[in-house]
Amino acid sequence: MQALIDGSRLMTEALVRAGADVFIGYPITPANNLYLFSGQRFKTFFAAPDEITTLQWMSGFSTAGKLPVTATSFPGFALMLESINMAYMMELPMVIVLVQRLGPATGTATCGAQGDITLLNGMLSGGYSIPVLSTSEANDCWEMAANAVKTAAELRTPVILLTSKEEVMTQFSFDMDSLKEIKAVERKYYSSDETFVPYKRDGKGVPDFLPVSNSKHQVRYTASTHNENGILEGITPGALGNTIAIHEKIESNLDSYLYYELDKADTSDTLLVSYGITANAAREAAQRLKDEGRAVSVLIAKTMLPIPDAYLNIISGYQKVIIAEENHHGLYSKLLFGAKAPANIHRVNTIGRMISPDEIIEEVKRHGN
Amino acid sequence: METKFINTNTLPFCKGCTHTTISQNTEKALQKLGKDLLDVILVTDIGCLGIIDKAFDTHTVHGLHGRSVALASGVSAGINNPDKKVIVFIGDGGATIGMQHLLDAAHNGYNMTVVVHNNMLYGMTGGQPSELTPEGFRTPTLPDGAPHKGYDICDLVATAGASYVSRIAGIGDISDQLAEAFSRDGFSLIEVMEICTSYGVKSNPGMKLKSLIQEAGIEIKVYADDQTKAYETNKKEDQPTLFSPKLGIDKEFTSQLVQAVRIFLSGTAGEGVQSGASLFVKAGMRCGLNVTKKGSYPVTVGVGFSASNIILSPEPILYTGAPRPDVIIVTSVEGLKFAQKLIDNATEDTLLIIDSSLETPTTNARLIVHHFREHFGGRYAILVGLYEYIRQSEAIPMEALHKQFLGSHMAGSEKLVKLIEEEFGL
Numbered sequence A: 001m002q003a004l005i006d007g008s009r010l011m012t013e014a015l016v017r018a019g020a021d022v023f024i025g026y027p028i029t030p031a032n033n034l035y036l037f038s039g040q041r042f043k044t045f046f047a048a049p050d051e052i053t054t055l056q057w058m059s060g061f062s063t064a065g066k067l068p069v070t071a072t073s074f075p076g077f078a079l080m081l082e083s084i085n086m087a088y089m090m091e092l093p094m095v096i097v098l099v100q101r102l103g104p105a106t107g108t109a110t111c112g113a114q115g116d117i118t119l120l121n122g123m124l125s126g127g128y129s130i131p132v133l134s135t136s137e138a139n140d141c142w143e144m145a146a147n148a149v150k151t152a153a154e155l156r157t158p159v160i161l162l163t164s165k166e167e168v169m170t171q172f173s174f175d176m177d178s179l180k181e182i183k184a185v186e187r188k189y190y191s192s193d194e195t196f197v198p199y200k201r202d203g204k205g206v207p208d209f210l211p212v213s214n215s216k217h218q219v220r221y222t223a224s225t226h227n228e229n230g231i232l233e234g235i236t237p238g239a240l241g242n243t244i245a246i247h248e249k250i251e252s253n254l255d256s257y258l259y260y261e262l263d264k265a266d267t268s269d270t271l272l273v274s275y276g277i278t279a280n281a282a283r284e285a286a287q288r289l290k291d292e293g294r295a296v297s298v299l300i301a302k303t304m305l306p307i308p309d310a311y312l313n314i315i316s317g318y319q320k321v322i323i324a325e326e327n328h329h330g331l332y333s334k335l336l337f338g339a340k341a342p343a344n345i346h347r348v349n350t351i352g353r354m355i356s357p358d359e360i361i362e363e364v365k366r367h368g369n
Numbered sequence B: 001m002e003t004k005f006i007n008t009n010t011l012p013f014c015k016g017c018t019h020t021t022i023s024q025n026t027e028k029a030l031q032k033l034g035k036d037l038l039d040v041i042l043v044t045d046i047g048c049l050g051i052i053d054k055a056f057d058t059h060t061v062h063g064l065h066g067r068s069v070a071l072a073s074g075v076s077a078g079i080n081n082p083d084k085k086v087i088v089f090i091g092d093g094g095a096t097i098g099m100q101h102l103l104d105a106a107h108n109g110y111n112m113t114v115v116v117h118n119n120m121l122y123g124m125t126g127g128q129p130s131e132l133t134p135e136g137f138r139t140p141t142l143p144d145g146a147p148h149k150g151y152d153i154c155d156l157v158a159t160a161g162a163s164y165v166s167r168i169a170g171i172g173d174i175s176d177q178l179a180e181a182f183s184r185d186g187f188s189l190i191e192v193m194e195i196c197t198s199y200g201v202k203s204n205p206g207m208k209l210k211s212l213i214q215e216a217g218i219e220i221k222v223y224a225d226d227q228t229k230a231y232e233t234n235k236k237e238d239q240p241t242l243f244s245p246k247l248g249i250d251k252e253f254t255s256q257l258v259q260a261v262r263i264f265l266s267g268t269a270g271e272g273v274q275s276g277a278s279l280f281v282k283a284g285m286r287c288g289l290n291v292t293k294k295g296s297y298p299v300t301v302g303v304g305f306s307a308s309n310i311i312l313s314p315e316p317i318l319y320t321g322a323p324r325p326d327v328i329i330v331t332s333v334e335g336l337k338f339a340q341k342l343i344d345n346a347t348e349d350t351l352l353i354i355d356s357s358l359e360t361p362t363t364n365a366r367l368i369v370h371h372f373r374e375h376f377g378g379r380y381a382i383l384v385g386l387y388e389y390i391r392q393s394e395a396i397p398m399e400a401l402h403k404q405f406l407g408s409h410m411a412g413s414e415k416l417v418k419l420i421e422e423e424f425g426l
Helices: A005-017 A032-043 A051-063 A074-090 A117-121 A138-155 A166-171 A237-252 A277-291 A307-313 A331-337 A357-366 B020-032 B048-055 B068-079 B093-095 B100-110 B152-158 B176-184 B209-215 B273-286 B333-344 B371-378 B378-393 B398-407 B415-424
Strands: A002-006 A021-023 A045-046 A067-070 A094-100 A109-114 A131-134 A158-164 A171-175 A221-222 A260-263 A270-274 A299-300 A303-305 A321-324 A347-348 B042-043 B058-062 B085-091 B114-120 B164-171 B187-193 B220-226 B261-268 B290-296 B304-314 B327-330 B351-355 B364-368
Touching: A002 A005, A002 B093, A002 B152, A002 B273, A005 A032, A005 A158, A005 A166, A021 A032, A032 A067, A032 A166, A045 A109, A051 A171, A051 B068, A051 B100, A067 A074, A067 B304, A074 A094, A074 A158, A074 A221, A074 A303, A074 B042, A094 A260, A094 B351, A109 A166, A109 B398, A117 A331, A138 A158, A138 B261, A138 B398, A158 A277, A158 B164, A158 B176, A166 A277, A166 B042, A166 B290, A171 A299, A171 B273, A221 B261, A260 A307, A270 A277, A270 A357, A277 A299, A277 A321, A277 B042, A299 A307, A307 B333, A321 A357, A331 A347, A347 A357, B020 B048, B020 B085, B020 B114, B020 B176, B020 B187, B042 B048, B042 B068, B042 B371, B048 B085, B058 B068, B068 B085, B068 B114, B085 B093, B085 B371, B093 B100, B093 B304, B100 B114, B100 B152, B100 B187, B100 B415, B114 B152, B114 B176, B152 B187, B152 B220, B164 B176, B164 B209, B176 B187, B209 B220, B261 B273, B261 B333, B261 B378, B273 B290, B273 B378, B273 B398, B304 B333, B327 B333, B327 B378, B351 B378, B364 B378, B378 B415, B398 B415
Parallel strands: A021 A045, A021 A067, A067 A094, A094 A158, A131 A158, A221 B058, A270 A299, A270 A321, A321 A347, B042 B058, B042 B085, B085 B114, B114 B187, B164 B187, B261 B327, B327 B351, B351 B364
Antiparallel strands: A002 A171, A094 A109, A131 A303, A171 B290, A260 A299, B164 B220, B261 B304, B290 B304
């Protein structure tokens, strides 16, 4: 079936089918279609009075065994930050869809951007990571949304689903039959009769889960530095060890949520790297370069954070690398290479409009592919 | 044997602190109500009171400063079981920073009891005043006393819709008063007045709680006592899929288009720009084409310009931008202003279809002037502009567009249908 749809519709349907069961939202452009569709699709929908409340309600729902979702943009996300730190520390599954728009501050609500990745990289005090998955095309609004729910549940963690205005608001013709089936994630609850230790970890470093509604075992959640019993303890080895264990859980399970696309051109020494809204411009640029007999390879990052080693390994195999993203000074490039990128790393950046394939092609040719 | 809710004889509070009274009487109140340990979820805020968690053998949740009531709201609505008792311990500082959450929880009537430990200052950070500090009360950072009356949190939550609200002095056995609050469905709040033994006593030597309450005009009373029903979380089990078969658009026609065409529509808000664009791309889909459509308009959606970018393509569309559209259709003064830069940059390959009421711009584009507004009215100018484009380009069969139009709400106007059919020979 061909239909005229947008990414918000795909994403909302995917989130529900994957097992998210509560949407809590505060309206903000350009995330409003997600709010609208969620009201029509989620079994439970709450209109929160602000974004701090949104994240707190979500956390409460999550302690009760629900898998909550919200959708926001930078101004709302900024208000959520302390509560996201809390949810991370409590190890509460949830999905936060971040629809990027032009900043700083209120910026331009109706203009897309890719300006939030460095914020996401540094949003936890201590510099720890929350999995950040990104969309790069229509089908990702389906698959990456489902992957976000799966990762949140399996690793007991908040997950950020990063997207941008054009990706969730542009309407397009789409073959609905091309979508892969999504299976609802199965939540595993602690079932033993032995005393439940709320932050005791399994082989993957993930603590067992029990909702605060259960009448069998005591459950403790705390945002403060705590030991495996969920007891606030200050800087004891047990409590600090637990803080490190949360970090290791996210890092060591990266393979379970590693998503990227690598289109290798055998004869090329040039690699295009992109993500999000710019990914399709990179794909189109590569297609046109191939038609001209100047094939290049393309890496589309979908797991944005923590940064997978795989990306740096792939990049190291090319003499020329062009990183295209819609921000002023190459934010993901900075995360990959630090303040000063090696001389063979080139950037295409814009603000206030999408990067066009022409601009990427021009940069490729400038460096003599 | 009575259920022991507290697992220690040494609570983590200063000697003589009323926080100890509240914790011990909470246990007593829960015992009186016959609650089981795991029927209780204790949600604590930041402050001295917040370190009580480990002493309670109930479920415990310890979050951020001021947010405990919002967190407990999610817990309560998530559990959705009024037999489970959600209790929030918060201080006057937490009630200040999270006042919105208190009002909101009372307003929604979430099942919980909030116990405000009001010792009239921030005890963990050096004794700073809160917004609940009474007038004249001195703290280490406010040696001249609070300059104005503190918020009456009881009055506020009662006004917001709480089912039960009372203020008590934290003296002696307060288990009955706590039990009264705990026994209510919906949102209840009990404010317990205390004097911080570390900072409050030192800054206000000789002051007794009872006299302070009297002098500051703080009322010890029940503020609200309604038999409110328990909150129930709304759950719609049969929400339909967003992939309704009604969204399906079947291919019925064939397009002669061999490469992508990018069209920019620019008109005035309320004049059917977005609906015309939708109708047109659906007509494109009826011809088996790939399409994209996006809208641009000011944040106040009902005034000023309204514009739409459309792409029709026989090939899959990757990049959806259109810095140089192939076709520009302009139907109003606002639309002309918004499209000016594109018109300035247009080349001889660009087709510009513009309304006859507008001043003809200087442009390299191939120009077609049409009497959209005069003959069809502003409301349909964009739609007719798209008909004109099809007449000029034959990008899709005219029948495809017309069929889509006849199936739309716009075809409700018989006059419009007649005018269009006459103009375009249908």
